Amino acid sequence: MKVETVLKAEKGDILGTLRSFLGKLLEKGIVDYLLVPQEFSHGRTLAQTLVKDPSHLDKANPFSPVMPMNSAAIVSQLTGDKPKKKLGVVLKPCEIRALVELVKLGQASLENLIIIGTDCLGTYEVEDYAKLMDEMEGTSEEKGARILADMRRAIVEPGTTSLPISLRQACKMCNSFIPVLADIILGLFEEEKGVFVSLESEMAEKLGLEVKEAPGRQEIVTKLVASRTEVREQVFAGFREKMGSIVDFSDCLATCTRCYACSSACPICYCRVCFFRTDTFEPESERYFRWVEREDPLRMPTEILLYHLTRLNHVAASCVGCGMCESACPRALPLTTLFQAVGEGVQQALKYAPGRSLEEEIPLASFREAET
Amino acid sequence: MAEFEPKIVAFLCNWCAYRGADLAGTSRFHYPANVRVVRFMCSGSIDPVYVLEALLNGADGVLIAGCHLGNCHYQDGNYKAKHRVQVLKKILGQVGIDEDRVWLRWIDASEGKLFSDTVHQMVAEIRAKGPNPMRKPWKVWQDTVGFHLPEIESELKK
Numbered sequence: 001m002k003v004e005t006v007l008k009a010e011k012g013d014i015l016g017t018l019r020s021f022l023g024k025l026l027e028k029g030i031v032d033y034l035l036v037p038q039e040f041s042h043g044r045t046l047a048q049t050l051v052k053d054p055s056h057l058d059k060a061n062p063f064s065p066v067m068p069m070n071s072a073a074i075v076s077q078l079t080g081d082k083p084k085k086k087l088g089v090v091l092k093p094c095e096i097r098a099l100v101e102l103v104k105l106g107q108a109s110l111e112n113l114i115i116i117g118t119d120c121l122g123t124y125e126v127e128d129y130a131k132l133m134d135e136m137e138g139t140s141e142e143k144g145a146r147i148l149a150d151m152r153r154a155i156v157e158p159g160t161t162s163l164p165i166s167l168r169q170a171c172k173m174c175n176s177f178i179p180v181l182a183d184i185i186l187g188l189f190e191e192e193k194g195v196f197v198s199l200e201s202e203m204a205e206k207l208g209l210e211v212k213e214a215p216g217r218q219e220i221v222t223k224l225v226a227s228r229t230e231v232r233e234q235v236f237a238g239f240r241e242k243m244g245s246i247v248d249f250s251d252c253l254a255t256c257t258r259c260y261a262c263s264s265a266c267p268i269c270y271c272r273v274c275f276f277r278t279d280t281f282e283p284e285s286e287r288y289f290r291w292v293e294r295e296d297p298l299r300m301p302t303e304i305l306l307y308h309l310t311r312l313n314h315v316a317a318s319c320v321g322c323g324m325c326e327s328a329c330p331r332a333l334p335l336t337t338l339f340q341a342v343g344e345g346v347q348q349a350l351k352y353a354p355g356r357s358l359e360e361e362i363p364l365a366s367f368r369e370a371e372t
Numbered sequence: 373m374a375e376f377e378p379k380i381v382a383f384l385c386n387w388c389a390y391r392g393a394d395l396a397g398t399s400r401f402h403y404p405a406n407v408r409v410v411r412f413m414c415s416g417s418i419d420p421v422y423v424l425e426a427l428l429n430g431a432d433g434v435l436i437a438g439c440h441l442g443n444c445h446y447q448d449g450n451y452k453a454k455h456r457v458q459v460l461k462k463i464l465g466q467v468g469i470d471e472d473r474v475w476l477r478w479i480d481a482s483e484g485k486l487f488s489d490t491v492h493q494m495v496a497e498i499r500a501k502g503p504n505p506m507r508k509p510w511k512v513w514q515d516t517v518g519f520h521l522p523e524i525e526s527e528l529k530k
C-alpha cells in the first residue's frame with residue numbers, strides 16, 4: 001500500500017533534506033545504487049551520476065533545473081542486462097514516460113528497478129542556466145537553493161518568478177508534471193514547504209517515516225494542470241493555423257541542416273543505426289545535378305522533409321513531450337511543438353497515451369485478430 | 373489542354389495484391405496505365421518512408437495493397453501495415469498534405485477484378501483532385517523512386 005508523508009526541511013534546507021533522504025535509501029538497502037542528478041564542481045550545470053556510497057550525494061539535486069538529456073536513455077543502458085542489484089533512478093515525469101515506452105519497445109527493463117519520480121518544476125535550457133549561475137552572486141549551493149525556491153514559488157503562484165530566464169518550451173506547455181508509475185514520489189507541491197513523499201508502507205517503516213498528509217497539494221496540481229493545458233492548447237492552435245499546406249511545413253523547417261541532433265537527443269528514437277545516416281542519403285554527386293536539371297532551385301541538403309516526416313511516423317505515437325529535440329537543435333526549430341501537436345492527433349486517433357501504463361500496448365507494435 | 377493524368381505508385385504485397393494484379397492481367401480486366409507497381413514481400417514491410425518519398429517527389433497517389441486481415445502470409449504483416457498507414461495519414465493531414473492521396477486496400481490473389489476496379493476508382497478520384505502540389509517543385513520522382521520509363525512517359529503524354 002502507498003502511504004504519504006511530508007519531510008520537514010530543517011531551516012528550510014530542502015536540498016539537504018532530499019540528500020539525507022536519498023542517502024537513507026542507500027544506507028537502509030532499499031536501493032544498492034542510485035542514479036541522481038548532481039551539480040558539477042563549477043556549479044554551472046548538473047548531470048546524472050551513478051552513486052553507491054551515500055557520502056557521495058553532497059551535490060545531488062533530484063529537482064535539477066536543467067535536463068541535459070532524457071535519462072530514460074541512461075536507464076536503458078543500465079538495465080540492458082537486467083541489473084542483479086537494486087537500482088534506484090531519480091527521474092522527472094517525462095523521463096519516466098520515455099522509460100515506460102522504452103520498456104514496451106524492449107529497450108529497457110524494470111527488473112530490480114526502483115523509480116524515484118519527482119514533481120517537475122520545469123527545466124531551463126542548459127545555456128540559459130549556466131549564464132544565470134555566472135551572473136548570480138553567492139556560492140553555488142546558495143544559488144541552487146534560491147533558484148529552487150523561486151521555481152517552487154512560481155508553481156504555487158504562477159507568474160511570480162524573479163529569474164531573468166524562462167523555462168524550456170516543452171516545460172512551459174507541459175501538463176503532465178506529476179510522476180505516474182513511480183515507486184517513490186518526491187514532491188514540492190505542498191504548502192508546508194517541506195518535501196512530499198509517497199512510497200510503499202514497508203519502505204516508510206524501514207526508513208522510520210511517519211505517515212502525514214500533504215495539505216494543499218491537490219489544489220496546486222489541479223490549478224497548474226489547468227493553466228498549463230491552456231498554454232498548450234494555445235500553442236497547438238497557433239501551430240495548426242500555420243500548417244495550411246506543405247509549403248508552410250517546409251517553411252517551418254527552413255533552416256534545418258539535417259544534423260540529426262534531434263534524433264540523437266530523442267529518447268524514443270532508439271535505433272542503433274538510423275536509416276537516414278546510411279549511404280542511402282549520400283548519393284553519387286552526379287545525381288544532384290540530374291535533379292537540379294529538373295527541379296530548379298533544389299533545396300540543399302536534400303530530403304529534409306522526408307527526414308522529419310519519417311521521424312514523425314516512427315516517433316509520434318510514443319512522443320512523451322520532453323522537448324529534448326528542440327533543446328538539441330542548433331537552429332532552434334520548433335520541433336517540440338511540431339512533434340507534440342502532431343503526436344496528439346496521432347495518439348488520439350490510436351486511443352493511446354505514451355507512458356501512461358505498462359499494460360497498454362504500443363499500437364504500432366501490436367495487433368488483435370478481432371480487428372477489422 | 374490534355375486531361376491531367378495522375379501518376380500513381382502502387383506498393384503491392386507479393387502474396388495477394390501482386391497476384392491479384394497479375395490475375396487482372398491474365399483475365400484481361402482492363403485497368404489504367406497510370407499505376408506503377410512496386411512489389412513488396414509483405415504490406416508489413418512497407419515503411420512509411422517509401423510512401424513519403426513517392427509523395428514528396430510528386431506521385432499523385434500511393435496505393436498500398438495487401439492480403440485481407442487474417443490472411444497474411446506472415447501472420448500479422450497486414451495489421452502492421454494497417455496501423456502504420458493510419459498513423460501516416462493522420463500525420464500527413466496535420467502537416468498540410470492531402471491524406472486521401474494514400475490508399476490502403478486489401479486485395480486477394482483471386483480478386484483480379486477488385487484490383488482493376490480499385491485502380492479505376494483511384495485514378496478517377498485522384499484525377500478529380502488534380503496534381504499533387506508537390507509535383508511542381510519536385511519533378512524528379514522517376515529518379516528517386518528508382519526507375520525511369522521514358523517510353524511510358526511519352527505514351528501518357530499523347
